[in-house]
Amino acid sequence: TQSLKDAIKETIPVKQEQLKRIKAQHAGTTIGEVKVENVIGGMRGLKAMLWDSSVLDPEKGIRFHGLSIPDCQQQLPAAPGGKEMIAESMLWLLLTGKVPSEAQTRTLSRDLVERGTLPNYVEKLIDSLPATLHPMTQLGMGVAALNHDSLFQAAYEKGIKKSEYWEATLEDCLNLISRLPALAARIYRNVYNPGKAMESLDKNLDLVGNYVRLLGFGDNHSLTEYLRLYIALHGDHEGGNASAHTAHLVGSTLSDPYLSYSAALFALAGPLHGLANQEVLRWQMAMQTEIGSDVTHDRIKEYLWKTLKSGQVVPGYGHGVLRNPDPRFIALQQFCDSKPELQDSPIIQLVKKTYEVAPGVLKEHGKTKNPYPNVDATSGCVLYHYGLTQFKYYTVIFGVSRALGCITQLVWARALGLPLERPKSLSLDAIEKLAKSA
Numbered sequence: 143t144q145s146l147k148d149a150i151k152e153t154i155p156v157k158q159e160q161l162k163r164i165k166a167q168h169a170g171t172t173i174g175e176v177k178v179e180n181v182i183g184g185m186r187g188l189k190a191m192l193w194d195s196s197v198l199d200p201e202k203g204i205r206f207h208g209l210s211i212p213d214c215q216q217q218l219p220a221a222p223g224g225k226e227m228i229a230e231s232m233l234w235l236l237l238t239g240k241v242p243s244e245a246q247t248r249t250l251s252r253d254l255v256e257r258g259t260l261p262n263y264v265e266k267l268i269d270s271l272p273a274t275l276h277p278m279t280q281l282g283m284g285v286a287a288l289n290h291d292s293l294f295q296a297a298y299e300k301g302i303k304k305s306e307y308w309e310a311t312l313e314d315c316l317n318l319i320s321r322l323p324a325l326a327a328r329i330y331r332n333v334y335n336p337g338k339a340m341e342s343l344d345k346n347l348d349l350v351g352n353y354v355r356l357l358g359f360g361d362n363h364s365l366t367e368y369l370r371l372y373i374a375l376h377g378d379h380e381g382g383n384a385s386a387h388t389a390h391l392v393g394s395t396l397s398d399p400y401l402s403y404s405a406a407l408f409a410l411a412g413p414l415h416g417l418a419n420q421e422v423l424r425w426q427m428a429m430q431t432e433i434g435s436d437v438t439h440d441r442i443k444e445y446l447w448k449t450l451k452s453g454q455v456v457p458g459y460g461h462g463v464l465r466n467p468d469p470r471f472i473a474l475q476q477f478c479d480s481k482p483e484l485q486d487s488p489i490i491q492l493v494k495k496t497y498e499v500a501p502g503v504l505k506e507h508g509k510t511k512n513p514y515p516n517v518d519a520t521s522g523c524v525l526y527h528y529g530l531t532q533f534k535y536y537t538v539i540f541g542v543s544r545a546l547g548c549i550t551q552l553v554w555a556r557a558l559g560l561p562l563e564r565p566k567s568l569s570l571d572a573i574e575k576l577a578k579s580a
């Protein structure tokens with residue numbers, strides 16, 4: 143079977159040729175306009191970035207190299223004994239544009255687990271942090287510290303050729319992804335179960351199987367399958383979202399993958415982005431406490447209005463690009479529907495009922511361009527049901543996942559020789575002057 147590196151190597155000349163062709167034939171072609179609203183509106187809608195692994199359609203949602211979520215669920219290999227696509231098969235797809243075979247997926251799982259032990263100095267660093275420090279801060283610090291062993295940085299210092307950058311970047315990226323479970327699980331242990339012994343990596347398990355084992359939920363097959371789906375689904379969401387864009391920007395300075403992804407994690411840690419999944423659960427639990435056992439649509443509506451009238455956003459609803467219910471939300475809901483034990487969970491039922499009324503309330507409220515749920519509306523409640531109840535930790539799981547997309551695009555940015563990112567900014571005076579003369 144072809145190795146991952148060979149599969150990438152085979153694709154590089156094809157993509158390089160395509161980029162060359164685009165440059166030669168279309169460098170001066172206009173493909174969109176820049177309005178003042180783009181400049182002052184967080185660059186929404188501005189087509190200004192190359193990101194090859196996935197594209198987000200406002201109506202249909204995410205496509206990974208052209209494959210929809212149901213396509214991926216059908217085609218990407220699962221773990222032995224499992225049904226859900228796994229991180230490794232998604233990683234292979236994102237990196238190469240091709241669906242891996244069963245054998246390629248298993249080889250990649252084995253390769254990752256063999257790289258997956260956390261260096262001792264990082265363990266010490268994480269163990270020295272106060273348990274009260276937010277788990278996302280700890281994750282970002284741990285990832286940044288892993289750059290001690292960056293092969294890209296070492297190779298750059300030696301003066302390797304630009305055409306070889308991608309190989310050292312790939313090694314760093316695989317090392318980083320492989321070590322995320324041990325790092326993230328250590329943070330969980332330290333914060334929530336101090337003193338508890340940690341399991342070691344099992345060479346026969348996939349990345350997420352090992353993550354669940356290290357978290358201390360080793361025998362929970364349903365949680366493992368849920369997290370396999372969750373982590374594959376959250377892997378990539380085109381390039382403009384705050385974490386992906388941050389990784390891309392920092393990587394464009396030739397900062398190594400560890401530093402680039404560490405920066406991305408701190409973008410993910412914001413409540414308008416990845417932290418929303420923590421916020422959703424907190425908000426739904428508060429709703430549950432207030433409503434009690436009499437969970438009716440009217441009571442939920444009342445609570446939604448209370449949230450909106452107090453000037454807060456409804457967490458888990460709305461999106462910068464999507465204009466329909468998020469297909470990732472739908473895939474996770476389908477997982478819930480397929481498991482009888484989840485049907486009776488009060489928190490899962492509450493999330494479902496909230497979905498039945500929230501879009502109507504948000505439409506009536508009239509502000510958000512997308513009154514529908516995003517993935518965060520449901521991702522946490524299943525974790526909660528399976529006993530992973532510490533919702534401050536949820537964004538860390540998102541952070542383990544988002545590496546799949548962010549860092550594969552770092553490999554491609556180096557393989558395609560993309561330049562330093564440096565958009566033009568404008569002062570208020572300059573915007574006014576340009577607008578008046580337009």
Ligand code: FAM
Nearest residue numbers: 414415418455456457458459460461462509510511512516
């Ligand atoms: N509840 C209440 N108001 C909302 C809202 C929501 N869920 N979503 C948007 N709005 C408001 C928004 O605050 C803005 O109000 P102002 O004009 O007063 O500033 C207005 O509607 C227009 O916003 P928009 O154009 O529809 O959305 P944006 O593209 O500016 O923002 C989000 C997108 C995701 C930041 C926004 O919808 C939001 O704050 N949602 C709640 C937090 C959340 O779920 N984030 C997770 C996003 C996710 F998919 C991820 O990154 N994981």
